[in-house]
Amino acid sequence: MDYITCCLRNxxxxxxxxxxxxxxxxxxxxYLVYQEKIVLDVxxxxxxxxxxxxxxxxxxxxNFFCYYQTEFSTTNLHHRKVIVNNQYMSAQKLSNALWFIKDNSVTPNFATISSDSQLEPQLIRRSVYYTDAGGGYNLADFNMKELHQAMKWYNLIDEISPKIEVEKVDLANSLVNMSNYLRFDIPSFQRAYYFLDLARKTEFLPGxxxxxxSILESLFAVxxxxxxxxxxxxxxxxEEDESDRYTTFKAIVNIYKVRSDFIHGSEIKHSTQQSLPQTSKELDSIVRRVLTKMYSKHPELNYKNKKDKKNTDTKNFEEVNDWFNQLAFSKK
Known part of the structure; x- marks a missing residue:
């Protein structure tokens, strides 16, 4: 029997x-498990x-940890490494799925595969932490309903994530690195997800x-x-209400100024620095609303730079750009 786990922080x-x-x-x-007898078996x-x-x-x-077990142990070392790698990445997807429910810093700590047979255990550990919108590492409480709701987003994340056959997984660096899949013409939803994962992995608020x-720029075809x-x-x-639209418009314009100062290496004023946690939390909330609505209600806006000739339902950059231009006129 194989025991596959991934320890979760926060x-x-x-x-x-x-x-x-x-x-x-x-x-x-x-399973999500906490202080159960199964931990002794592991x-x-x-x-x-x-x-x-x-x-x-x-x-x-x-800590809570992700867990499942198999009736039989696989003896293939490569497959064992792929299994523990996939468990770690599933825990990453779970953390990002939970973000769609609410801000959090739930972080996969390490993943293991071990056995009740004489097979050497394998472990993956990364020195990466997800942080909340304010750059903190805080415990987040989810009720049962929220945990199950998060799996809706887990499904969606899984659908837009690249798939690779087990035999072709390159484990030279222990984990499949997202950078391996950043090609010129990947769909906009997938690019936005990469930027979300990157945003949550830094405590440096300007970054x-x-x-x-970058999530918003990817989705809105600018x-x-x-x-x-x-x-x-x-x-x-x-936003539907005119005053709310103006408030959000001004908020994004002001946030761009912070981004510009960081990107261009300019000095960030003390007052701006003091307001960074609140600015980041405000933008985090806006981005969550955009991604939630875009992913769940407008899958047709998942565009590529070039139209997929095999799928007439897909849009390219210019078509999505026109879609948002028409939306702007409808709001006048």
Missing amino acids: LNCSEYKEPILLKSKDEAVF IQSYNFMEDFGRDSARKLAH KITSYI KGENTHKVAERTANFI
């Missing part, structure tokens, strides 16, 4: 009573303590704000006059 569920089964497309992904599995030590065992015992803005276009299209897309 996650809590005050309603927790027993392992929580999380499903994607009606199929089990893993840390007592073959060479777990010898290879990973008491600290890893303690973290599994005192976080910059990545948030080229030239970026500040005005992004501000106008964001406001028109998520």
Whole structure:
């Protein structure tokens, strides 16, 4: 039997009573587990303590972790490494799916595969932390309803993520790196997701704000006059009331000034620096509203720079640009 785990930092569920089964497309992904007897099976599995030590065992015992087990153990070393790699990446997708519910800094700490047979355990650990919108590492509490709601977004993230066959996974760097998939013509929804992941992985607020803005620029098909276009299209897309549109428009314009100072290496004023946490939180909320509406209600706006000739329902950059131009006139 194989035990596959991924320890999670900064996650809590005050309603927790027993392992929580999380499903994607009606199929089990893993259980969320906290201080259950199964943790003893994991840390007592073959060479777990010898290879990973008491600290890893303690973290599994005192944090929520993702868990599933297989009836039989795979003996193929490459497959074992791919399994633990995929468990880690599934936990990353879970954290980003939870972000669609609310701001959080839930972070995969390490992932392992171990066995009740004499098979060497494998571990993946990354020195990367997700941070909340203010750049903090704070415990986030999700109730049962929110955890299950997050799987809707997990499904969507999974759909837009690149797929690769097990035999072709390159584990030279232990993990499949998102940079491997940044090609010239990847769809806009996928680019926006990469920028979201990047934004959540930095505590440096000017950098976080910059990545948030890149999400909006990717989704709204802007080229030239970026500040005005992004501000106008964001406001028109998520706000119905005229006064709310103006408030959001002004907020984006002001946030662009912070981004510009950072990108161009300019001095950031003390007053601006003091307001960075609130600015980042405000933009985080705006971006969440945009992504939620775009992903769930307007999948037709997931464009490529060049139209997919095999799929007549897809749009290219210019068609999405025209779509938002027409939206602007409809709001007049």
